[in-house]
Every structure is written in C-alpha cells, then in structure tokens.
Amino acid sequence: MIAVTMKINGETRTASVPPETTLLALLRDQFNLTGSKLGCDVGDCGACTVIVDGKCVNACLILAAQADGRDVLTIEGLATLERLHPVQKAFEDNASLQCGFCGPGVIMSAKALLDENPDPTAQQIRDALAGNLCRCTGYTKMIEAVQDAARILRAERAPASQS
Amino acid sequence: MRAFELAVATDAAHAVALLAEHGPSVKVLAGGTDLLVELKSASHVPRVVVDISRAADLKGIAVTDQGLRIGALVTHTEILRSPLIREMFPALADAAHTIGAVQTRNLATLGGNLVTCVPSMDSGPTLVALDALVTIAGPGGRRQLPLTGFFVGPRKTILKPEELLVEIIIPRENLGKPANFQKFGLRKGQALALVNAAASLWMDWERNVCVAPRIALGAVAPTVIRAPAAEAYLEGRAITPEAMAEAGRIAVGEARPISDFRASVEYRRDLIAVLTRRALANAYARAVVAREGEIK
Numbered sequence: 383m384i385a386v387t388m389k390i391n392g393e394t395r396t397a398s399v400p401p402e403t404t405l406l407a408l409l410r411d412q413f414n415l416t417g418s419k420l421g422c423d424v425g426d427c428g429a430c431t432v433i434v435d436g437k438c439v440n441a442c443l444i445l446a447a448q449a450d451g452r453d454v455l456t457i458e459g460l461a462t463l464e465r466l467h468p469v470q471k472a473f474e475d476n477a478s479l480q481c482g483f484c485g486p487g488v489i490m491s492a493k494a495l496l497d498e499n500p501d502p503t504a505q506q507i508r509d510a511l512a513g514n515l516c517r518c519t520g521y522t523k524m525i526e527a528v529q530d531a532a533r534i535l536r537a538e539r540a541p542a543s544q545s
Numbered sequence: 546m547r548a549f550e551l552a553v554a555t556d557a558a559h560a561v562a563l564l565a566e567h568g569p570s571v572k573v574l575a576g577g578t579d580l581l582v583e584l585k586s587a588s589h590v591p592r593v594v595v596d597i598s599r600a601a602d603l604k605g606i607a608v609t610d611q612g613l614r615i616g617a618l619v620t621h622t623e624i625l626r627s628p629l630i631r632e633m634f635p636a637l638a639d640a641a642h643t644i645g646a647v648q649t650r651n652l653a654t655l656g657g658n659l660v661t662c663v664p665s666m667d668s669g670p671t672l673v674a675l676d677a678l679v680t681i682a683g684p685g686g687r688r689q690l691p692l693t694g695f696f697v698g699p700r701k702t703i704l705k706p707e708e709l710l711v712e713i714i715i716p717r718e719n720l721g722k723p724a725n726f727q728k729f730g731l732r733k734g735q736a737l738a739l740v741n742a743a744a745s746l747w748m749d750w751e752r753n754v755c756v757a758p759r760i761a762l763g764a765v766a767p768t769v770i771r772a773p774a775a776e777a778y779l780e781g782r783a784i785t786p787e788a789m790a791e792a793g794r795i796a797v798g799e800a801r802p803i804s805d806f807r808a809s810v811e812y813r814r815d816l817i818a819v820l821t822r823r824a825l826a827n828a829y830a831r832a833v834v835a836r837e838g839e840i841k
Contacts, residue, residue, distance in 0.1 A: 384551065400548060401548070401549060401550060401551035401594070402546040402547065402548055402549055402584070402590075404546070404581070423585060424582045424585065425578055425581075425582060425645075425648070425649055426735065428646070428648060431648055437622070437651040438647055438648050438651060439648050439651050439652050440578075440648045440649065440652070442581075443576075443577050443578050443581050443582070443648075443649070443652055444577055444581075444652060445551070445574070445577065445581070445596070447551055447553070447596070448574075448577070448596065448598055491647065491648070494647070495647075508733075508734075509647070509733075509734070510647055512646045512647070512733060512734025512735060513645070513646025513647050513648040513649065513734065513735065514646075
C-alpha cells in the first residue's frame, strides 16, 4: 500500500492505496467524488477529466501515487452552495448537455482553458474540448456556452473603475 | 488493473539502478498515457513498475554546448508552449500539437512517444529531419546515437531492459534550421496519422540552391524513415515547385506502406507525395522568411 496526500478541491486529503490505483479510482471509490466519470478508462473519452496543478488530465491515466503532493480540482470543487461556477451556469443556460455523462469532463476542460486564456476563439475552444467525447449534443451549444462563460468571467475580472 | 509494485526513481541514475535491480520484465512509467492503457488490458503485468515521472534531471528544455536539449520527460504541452522551441523549431511545436488531445498532451512525454515507437508517432519525423541524437543511460554509463538508429521496429527500440532514454538533442549546427511537419489524420483531435512527414533544409542564397535537405516519413514503414534518394535529388538543386513535387514522387518509392483499416497502400502512397511536397514548401517558406528577417 502507498500513502498519498493531496489537496482535493482545496482540502488536504490522505489515503492508503494499492500502487495500481488510478487517481480516478481514488476520487470515486475512496473519496466518493463521483462527478468525474469512468467512461473508456483508456484516455479517449475525457469523461474523467480533472485539473492537476492547473492542467487538465485524464484521471484514468494517472496513478494516485503520481498525484501525491499535488493540487487536484474536480467538478465538485467548482460550485458553492450559493452559486454555480460561471462555466456551469453557462452550460445550464445554453442547454449544452443532454444525457450529461460527459459534462463534468467537458466543464473541467473548459475551466482549464479559460484559466489560461480568458478570450479564446471558437477554434481554440474546439481544440480544448477535442479530448472530450459527447455522443448527444454535437458540441455546438457547448462551444457557445464556453464563449458565454468567457464573457462573464472577463466582466467579473475587469476592474470596476472602467464604468 | 492487476497488482504491481511501484518503485519511484528520484533521478536518472536511480532509475537505471532500479531497472537493473528489478530485472528485464520491469516497465518504466513516465506520462502513463501508453503504459497504463497497456497494463489495464494485459493479462500479465510486470511485478515492478519504475515511476520516473518525478526525476527532475529528465525534464527541461535548454540550449547546451551540444545543441537543443529536450529532457525525455518533457511533455507535448511543454514542447508546444516552449518559447525556445517556438522560435527555433516551430515544426516541433506543430507536431506536438497534433498529438492526442489537451489531457493527453499534458501527461504524455516526448521520451515516452519515442520509446513506445509506434510507426505513426508524430514526434519522430521532425526530430529525424533535424538529425536528432538520443542519450541513453545504462549501468555502464551513457551513450549517444542518432534517433534513426534508436528505432528498431514497431514498438521496438534499441533500448536494453536496464537502459533509459535520458534526452533528445538537436545538434548545434542545426539550431534554427528551417523545418516543417505535416500530418494527415481522419480528424483534428485524437487521430493517428495515416501518413506524417517532415522536411528540413538550409538555403545557399548565393547560388539559390538547397543544402542538407532532410525528409522523414512516418506510418509508411515499420519505423520512422528517411528518404535518402529524395534528399540526394534535392541537394544543391533550386527549390522550385517542380523539384519539390519530384522529391515527393521519389520519396514514395522509398517507403513501404501497408494497407490497414485506416488507409489503403495506394492512398498512403499518394499522401507521401503530397505531404513531402508540402513539408518542403513550408520549410522553404520559413527559410525565405528567416532570410528576409536577416536582410532587414
């Protein structure tokens, strides 16, 4: 067994896991954070996308032991009791999800993009979401939602003195 | 995944010691995007996996006495964002950008892509076209060899079980050499290349001819290959649309493509000619832009 300690959604968590445990299995089975989905389990579908040290990764392709000491953000870390994250709100407002299984992964990819690039082009959004498969929507409403979220986040970040 | 023991290496020397200690069936874990997929489907997993992902001396991109040094653990995202690489070799950044998707590029490493050694690897051709060398560490010390000699066959490199790929070096004399990478896949994201190609060349502007042209092709032979006859044809020749097209046609005869579920051999032959010509044309365009920058 390997002892791991990592920050998950801002909270320090520890666990003892067999070496072959993936970060995804740790999140879902030990920490009950089931927002990150187990889809293909081979890094093709993106349903397990989480943000580790600021970069989005497939949680199914990283061992829990490799995430030891790192900062992990999952879909559960975005909303507060008071409000959804602007990316989540934009997905809701645009009806960007249908069955929703891919949603947590798509939203984490979008969040990672907007953290680094507050004003992405449609092509940059497509590139950022290329690792997230959705079999319902055709992606168009997702791309519109990311553009809306980008606008909202830019307005929130803009200094108030501009008015 | 079946159970294995994880040995965490602190640096390259430690990794080599761990490989020697645990014997020939041991596997090396870097970015994990190939290895974990393999281990999940394997009926037998190695008893020990050596995790090198925290070895700091296998990371970093820098210009050294030898040339541009890229640590084996550098990720594709790090390559495509590196200001040094974008300035000297945008073709390498372009190639990195065609690999997998954001999530995989954030994890997967250049060394891993070369060691896994699938014929369609997208990081191989540009490096081969730039005469890249690799440094291998083993129990007896380090050795260096051309990247072309590193590839042996599909999923097979020259690495011995107790050896580790440490770094990739683009030799000093090739720093800034105009190059270009072309890939044809069936989608933009997460697609393997049906064919990929890279070209590099210097221009002798006094004589207006090309010098030291290199053409590398992927997914058309058991490993990434050079196209030496096409290169010889171009050496000392003016770079005209006709010459580039002819080099593409010659390159077709140097490859050994196969038919598979992604593309037929005929289609791959057509792609070799087209992608070789495009790679040459874009490398030449870059040489022109570089020269205009110097003249100003």
